Amino acid sequence: MSDHHDDLPAFCHPVSTKLLFGVFFGLIALTILTVATSALGSALGMPPAFAFPLAMVIATMKAFLVCAFFMHMWWDKSFNVLAFLSSLLFVTLFIGMTMMDTGEYQPTIEAFDVNNLANVEVSE
Amino acid sequence: MAVADSHDTHDDHHDLHDHGEFIAHHFDSAEQQFDSGKLGIWLFLVTEILFFSGLFVAYTLYRTNHPEVFEQAHVFLNKYLGGLNTIVLLFSSLTMALGVRAAQLGRNKNCSIYILITMVCATMFLGVKAVEYSHKWDMGILVRSAFNLTYTHPTPTTEIGKALHISDYLVYLCVVPALLLAGFIVASVISKLINKGTLAKFMIAMAITVSGYFLGVCVGIIFMNATEGETGSTHASVIAEQPLMLLASTQDDHAEGDHDDHDKAAAASNHEGEHSDHEEHFGSHPADGGEASFDAHHPDPSTLSRDVGIFFSIYYCMTGLHAIHIIAGIIALAWLYWRSLLGHWRTDYFGPVDYVGLYWHLVDLIWIYLFPLLYLID
Numbered sequence: 001m002s003d004h005h006d007d008l009p010a011f012c013h014p015v016s017t018k019l020l021f022g023v024f025f026g027l028i029a030l031t032i033l034t035v036a037t038s039a040l041g042s043a044l045g046m047p048p049a050f051a052f053p054l055a056m057v058i059a060t061m062k063a064f065l066v067c068a069f070f071m072h073m074w075w076d077k078s079f080n081v082l083a084f085l086s087s088l089l090f091v092t093l094f095i096g097m098t099m100m101d102t103g104e105y106q107p108t109i110e111a112f113d114v115n116n117l118a119n120v121e122v123s124e
Numbered sequence: 125m126a127v128a129d130s131h132d133t134h135d136d137h138h139d140l141h142d143h144g145e146f147i148a149h150h151f152d153s154a155e156q157q158f159d160s161g162k163l164g165i166w167l168f169l170v171t172e173i174l175f176f177s178g179l180f181v182a183y184t185l186y187r188t189n190h191p192e193v194f195e196q197a198h199v200f201l202n203k204y205l206g207g208l209n210t211i212v213l214l215f216s217s218l219t220m221a222l223g224v225r226a227a228q229l230g231r232n233k234n235c236s237i238y239i240l241i242t243m244v245c246a247t248m249f250l251g252v253k254a255v256e257y258s259h260k261w262d263m264g265i266l267v268r269s270a271f272n273l274t275y276t277h278p279t280p281t282t283e284i285g286k287a288l289h290i291s292d293y294l295v296y297l298c299v300v301p302a303l304l305l306a307g308f309i310v311a312s313v314i315s316k317l318i319n320k321g322t323l324a325k326f327m328i329a330m331a332i333t334v335s336g337y338f339l340g341v342c343v344g345i346i347f348m349n350a351t352e353g354e355t356g357s358t359h360a361s362v363i364a365e366q367p368l369m370l371l372a373s374t375q376d377d378h379a380e381g382d383h384d385d386h387d388k389a390a391a392a393s394n395h396e397g398e399h400s401d402h403e404e405h406f407g408s409h410p411a412d413g414g415e416a417s418f419d420a421h422h423p424d425p426s427t428l429s430r431d432v433g434i435f436f437s438i439y440y441c442m443t444g445l446h447a448i449h450i451i452a453g454i455i456a457l458a459w460l461y462w463r464s465l466l467g468h469w470r471t472d473y474f475g476p477v478d479y480v481g482l483y484w485h486l487v488d489l490i491w492i493y494l495f496p497l498l499y500l501i502d
Binding site: 009010012013015020021023027032038041042048051052058063066067070071072077079083087088094095099102 | 163
């Protein structure tokens with residue numbers, strides 16, 4: 001997809017303006033789509049549980065377009081791509097592990113008697 | 125970047141066509157230098173993502189545990205202003221990518237123009253953000269500890285605020301850009317007078333960049349008035365009769381709570397007050413048709429969960445950190461603009477533009493996720 005200029009060094013891949021503008025208009029279209037689905041989704045009978053995943057799918061499509069073409073990942077060294085994608089793996093781990101732990105103190109919270117606070121010792 | 129650049133600091137000869145002028149001595153070739161820099165910037169971007177991910181964890185955790193807070197809070201965010209900012213940022217990404225292309229082809233003049241447009245978009249983004257922030261601060265929408273929704277738009281006390289009918293907070297947020305604008309204009313005139321043509325050009329470009337902020341402020345105000353026209357003072361006055369509802373109810377509990385002891389008891393009852401208050405709002409809201417009387421755009425402060433402020437703590441942290449990245453990006457772009465004016469970019473040396481470009485796209489990427497996560501909760 002990049003322009004082919006014989007006189008350019010091997011590491012220089014200018015992306016064609018056509019492609020860049022195409023990606024830009026694609027991003028704008030997806031932005032409008034995500035605002036529209038958020039504004040009209042419930043009116044059109046879309047189940048509310050569906051709205052959040054849909055917004056995230058659209059955001060990920062936009063992120064793909066930006067990464068692949070604006071950030072030249074499509075033509076980049078695979079090691080760079082690997083480094084970048086590995087960060088996403090760690091983010092997933094970070095969020096996942098924390099989420100697994102959130103219920104840890106739930107029994108204590110539920111056992112907490114709001115109406116009988118006199119019995120609760122205040123540590124401060 | 126530092127690596128790619130270390131050479132030109134001790135490089136005083138001006139023969140731009142000398143092959144390898146910007147190749148640092150510890151690199152064999154332009155390609156090796158470029159690849160090293162690129163790996164470096166990718167690793168930096170990885171740390172940036174991990175840096176932001178802490179805030180995303182806070183968001184995810186809070187949203188899964190308290191979805192009702194997000195549903196109550198998002199009505200205070202104007203999704204059209206957010207959408208406008210998204211488009212401004214996407215456009216700046218396009219011009220950045222075009223700037224990288226121009227640098228790759230050694231077209232320094234085109235590159236400088238694209239970088240200038242990118243910087244103007246960046247400051248415009250900040251201008252719109254300033255309008256959003258000041259509008260929220262006016263209504264008392266602050267971080268959790270200071271959250272006190274009243275809807276009363278205080279009448280401006282500053283002279284400029286009175287004259288232009290804008291929030292005092294917005295006036296304060298415009299002080300630094302105004303000083304910068306004046307400074308850059310003066311600097312461009314001085315550099316013109318002492319015949320430093322390139323410097324004058326640079327200073328004019330910086331002045332244009334800063335004026336993008338004021339453009340953003342104007343566009344933001346127009347956009348907000350168009351989409352939130354009904355948020356006029358009429359509504360504010362109705363609600364104004366019951367301001368500080370949340371605070372008042374907390375203090376009632378407070379008064380009941382502490383008869384006997386002083387400091388310690390006061391602290392304890394403050395806790396109690398918070399808890400029972402919290403419980404009250406939680407209990408009343410979802411069950412007894414609280415939803416039905418919920419005015420989508422101007423919910424009564426007393427029907428809101430006290431924890432709506434936590435959403436805004438997260439909101440201010442995420443968008444604030446993002447805005448700091450935008451400012452850092454503008455500074456990096458200004459440096460690129462200067463080097464474009466000096467004609468440094470060539471087909472075998474465009475690394476800095478590429479690296480800053482990658483950073484800029486990452487800032488855009490984070491906004492791509494922040495926008496639906498914060499503004500499009502329905």
